[in-house]
Amino acid sequence: MVLFLTILSFIHLLYLLYIIINFLDSKRHQKCYLLDYQLYKPSDDRKLSTEFCGEVIKRAKNLGLNEYKFLLKAIVSSGIGEETYAPRMVFEGREENPTYQDAIIEMEELFEYTIGRLLRRTGISPLEIDVLVVNISMLACMPSLSSRIVNRYKMREDIKTYNLCGMGCSASLVSLNVVESIFKSKKNQLAMVVTSESLTPNWYIGNDRSMILSNCLFRSGGCAMILTNKPSLAQKCMLRLNCLVRTHHGAKDEAYGCCIQTEDEQGRVGFHLGKNLPKSATRAFVDNLKVLAPKILPIRELLRFSILSVTLKMLQNSQKKSSGSPRPMINFKTGVDHFCLHTGGKAVIDTVAQSLGLSEYDVEPARMTLHRFGNTSASSVWYVLGYMEAKKRLKKGDKLFMISFGAGFKCNSCLWEVVRDLEGVENVWKECKIEDYPPQTIINPFMEKYGWIQDEDINTFKIPE
Template identity: 25%
Template sequence: MDNVVIAGVGKSIPSKVVTNEMLCQIVDTNDECITSRTGIKQRHITTGENTSDIASKAALNALENANIDALDIDLIIVATCTPDMFTPATACIVQKNIGAKNAFAFDLSAACSGFIYGINVAKSMMKQNNIKKSLVIGAETLSKTLDWKDRSTCVLFGDGAGAAVLSLDQNEGIIDVICNSKGAKWENLTIGARDINNPYVDEVSSINHYLQMNGGEIFKFATVTIVKLIKEILKKNNLILDDIDYIVPHQANERIIQFAAKKLDISMDKFYINIHEYGNTSAASIPIAISEIEEKSLLKKGDKIIAVGFGAGLTSGACLIEWTK
């Protein structure tokens, strides 16, 4: 059994809903403006849970969906750009929370592409090291990074987590993964960390700790990248768009998805979209969407999906999956 499949999926969404109308009470904007430019109608915001908390709930839901015990998990990867703290890894806290004491755990930082990067890393480690079962989690509490006076960013993001259980199997499952990065463009989307401040520096650095984004540059990058990655992974695997049942894009902006559909000459119905409810949840957006697809029984065994992500770094990635559940 040298193939890796998705054996189960799950999600966890904070209960607090913040609508566009509610944001109008905080910043100078309106529902029509937000909806027309992004497709977002609301987002879910934590009222106290940290990233490890919602990641743990998503993990437990994925384990239940897979009918697998936490003690059977060998590896936990949490993809996040909003960890609980610099160290320990959020994945180690999740390990404790869910009782996966036989696993080893670490975090991965690739922003909105993080879940796809995590799938790629887990798949490679499982095939090379005979790791039988893994948890890959995308989890974010982006609300703690936002400047709630900046209407260009605070209306876009939400909190949430999604998880997938990966298992060695005779079926192909995760067929192919592509990961890219364009570090020369890193300054276009950032969340600042700690200032440089020690006795040997002449001047203490001053870092903006809020999420900052050059929206125009990110939009241009995303619209080109999503089309390129979909075409590339299809070509690599001798497939055409008609072979794909769903494309699951990172939920950043509905206009990006509309652009991709036009360039690919396909219906928007080919894309699974839930940005209207959750906004941009970064590394969590793709696993949340896949979990919803499973909940709604939209996939049957043998169906194929492409997950495609893009974000800070600038990172990007695509994953071709055959559904085996």
């Protein structure tokens, strides 16, 4: 009997040990790593110079003097330089009459540049990819873009594909969340994410100011990346995803309608950017940080902020001070080393920087990305990451905060941890002579050529020849 009980206890112990090992192993496989990524750099013949931008605006048939002046003023204050890229049909003068094939060619050029180079550099075969997620918000085709990639690179029959449309500038973090969720239920996976935007079929040809603005803000760009949860590849990876938070204010009509594809009064389709966009973005940003902050900041910082907030509220109640008194700010730098901000525009970068109390050093990558590549929609945060990598800022153990905004209205953010020192190998920023960034003085060519119109009386304003 004693021997039987001993054997039984031993079996129970082995079973408990098996459960513990299995639990730890499953946790180990649930981690999401960024193995490598490849940014898209179009050819130099697609760069938008100051003069060419003026020509594109002048040949728009439906613009009056007011709209012409408005667009030039928008470009002047956008923070965008002269080396950003546009689709080929713009340089061919066909932006008002693009074809379906133009849109497909735009995507195929992106796929060939990013996916092809990424696979060659990592040595991973297309047959090894288990999951493929493609997010191109403003182009839906049949077969889907994900199917086109599967066909082009002859991927496996059992590959799991996801094709995301309409997710806006925050789509790449939505794609990350899809991959992260799959990794929690499947071991030893390799996932590819392709993120970009289709500008070709979405050029607005009307004169509604809230819609023509998108023509001068968005630029060509994209990124392909490979993610994995294989423990055997952990040391070869670049980043590990620690947490990801998604905030969606689509239930609020004001937020839902501030950034939307619609028709103008003449029935011409365009992308409307409403005046209440900054307000909606701020609300989504605040709600997102409320969830994210406890996940990424040390307890001492959370306690400091809580004590200051309660103390200030008590003082206001006792002294009957106005609610407009300065509020204490959370110091995100206590839990974050680098900030990867969405390059939605100069105002977006300034607002986020002010809200988080960031220095010029912190926002330099975002400002330089906006200046060099413009707003490339969902891929913009990856160009910011590429700048940091090329500048050799990212060291093992550093924490990287990534945040983006998108139609819906959405605010998505995540925290990465650097797995190894990153030195920007095969980075498009190196081709841009990263040593020249940031320039001592950023020359705004649009300001030099068109800045004078800001004070010009519209009654005497004439389109320059």
